[in-house]
Amino acid sequence: MFIALILAIWAYYCVYDILGPTLIMGFRPLISAFVTGLIIGDVQMGLLIGGTLELMALGVYTYGGATIPDYTVGGILGTYFGHQAGFEVGIALAIPAALLLTQVDILNRFLNFIFVHRADRYAEEGNDKGFDRMMVWTSHIIWGLSRAIPVFLAIAFGEAVVRAVSNFFGSNPWFNNGIAVAGGILPALGFAMLLKIMPVEKYPAFLLLGFIMFAYLKMPLVGIAIAAVAIALVYQQLKYRSQEG
C-alpha cells in the first residue's frame, strides 16, 4: 500500500514535469521506469523495462498535443510487476496498460476545459489572485490524478492478475518468444512516425547515408549523430554560399 502511494505520487510528478518545468523528462518511460526501479530497489529492472519501452515509444513523442499510448505509466507498472514476476511479465503488462490509458489521456485533456472557463470568469472579475490560486493548486490535478489513480489501483490490487499472467507464461514458453519478437520490432513504429513528419522524398540521400554508416561502417550511434551535424553544416554552407558572398 505504501509503495503504491509513493509510485502514484511519482506518476503525478512525471505528468507535472512535462506540463511545467520539464526538468528531467519524467514522462518518458526510460525515466519513469528508472526512478521506479530506484524506489522499489530494483534498478536493473527499471533500466530493462525503461529502455525497452523507450525504444518502442521513440518517435511517438514528436509533436505536441498528440494522443499516444501512456508509456509513462507503462514504465512504472512494468518495472514494478517485472520486479515481482520477471521481465517478460512486466513488459507484457506494461504495453496493455499503456494502451488502456490512451483513452484516459483524451478524457483528461477534454475535462481540462473546466479551467479555461473558470479562468474566463476570473478575468471578467479582474480577479488575478483567484486565477493564480487556481493555477498553482488545481490546474494540474486532473492530469496528475488521471495517472496517479490507475498506478495506485494497479499496484494495490493487481497482484492476482500478475500471478495469473506469470503462471500462464511459465507453462507457455512460446508466448515469451512472441512477446520478445514483438518488443524488438515495435521501435519501427517510432521511426516510421519520425519519417512521416520529415520530408523523406525531398532528401532520401541523408537517410541512406545514416543507414550506410551503421550497417556497413559499423559506426556507434553517438558517432553517427556527430557526423550528421557535420554533414548538415557542410550542406548548408555550400547551399547558402552565394547568398553570403
Place this chain on the structure above:
Amino acid sequence: MTTAEVTSRKLTRSELMRAFWRYVFLFQCGWNYERMQSVGYAYTMLPVLKKTRPDPEEFKEAFITNLNFFNTNPVVGAPLIIGAHIALEEAGASLETTEGLKIGLMGPLAGVGDTLLWALYNSIIFSIGSVMALNGQVLGPIFVILMVLFPYLAVRYWQFTWAYKQGANIVTQLGGGVIARVTEFATIVGLIVVGGFIPSIVRLTTSLEWTNVVTVRGEEVTQTVNIQQQLDAILPYMLPVLVTALAYWLLKRGKSPIFVLVVLLLIGFIGGALGIFAPP
C-alpha cells in the same frame, strides 16, 4: 506618452524573472482541447500586465485577451514569444499588436520547436540512453537527465532574455529565412540519425532454415540453408528495414499510430510464437 509613464511601465529584473519562473513552472498546466496553452500563457503574463496596465478596466481587458487560444512548443518557441511580448507591453503596444505577435509566431515556432527538440534532440539522447540502459548501465537514464536538466533551462532562459531585448524586432530577426534554415538543418541531421538508428534499434531476424535432401553419388546428403545469412548477404538488416517501411507506408496511407502498433504487435507476436522470427 510622457517619460514618467514610460519609466513606470519598465519592469524590474525581479518582475521579469517572476514571469519567467511562472512560465517554467506552470506553462502547460490546464492544457485543454479548447484553447490549449491559453491559461498557462495568461498566468505567465499576469504580473507583467498588472504593471503595464494599472487601470483596472484595461488590465481586465488584457487578462481576457490573453486567455485566447495559444499553442506552440513549450520549450523552444514559447519563451521567445513571451519575451518579445513583455518588451512590447513595456513599450505600450496595443492588444492588437501583441495578439498579432503571438498568433504570427506560434505556428512557425511550433514547427521548428517540435522538429528540433521533440523529433531530433530528444530522439537522439533517448536512443543513446536506452541502448545504454539495455546494457544494464545506470549511466543511460542519468545521461538523458543531464542532457535535459541544464540544456533545457539554459535554452529557455536564453530565448526569453534574447527576445525581451529584441522586442518588436524579433519578427524581422526570425524572418528572412532563419526559421526555414534551422528547420532544414534539423531535418538533415534527423534523417541521417534515423537512417542509422533503424538498423541499430529495430530488431528482427528469422530463425528459418531451409533443408534440402540431395543425392550426391548415391548418398543422401542434407543441405541446410540459413535464411538469415542469405538475407544478410543481399542487404544487412533487411528485415528491420522492411518492417519500418511497412509501418511508414501504413502511416502514409492515413492509418493511426495505434493501428500500426497493433499490426506490428501481431506480426511480431505471431511470428515469434510460431518460431518464424528469432527472439532478439
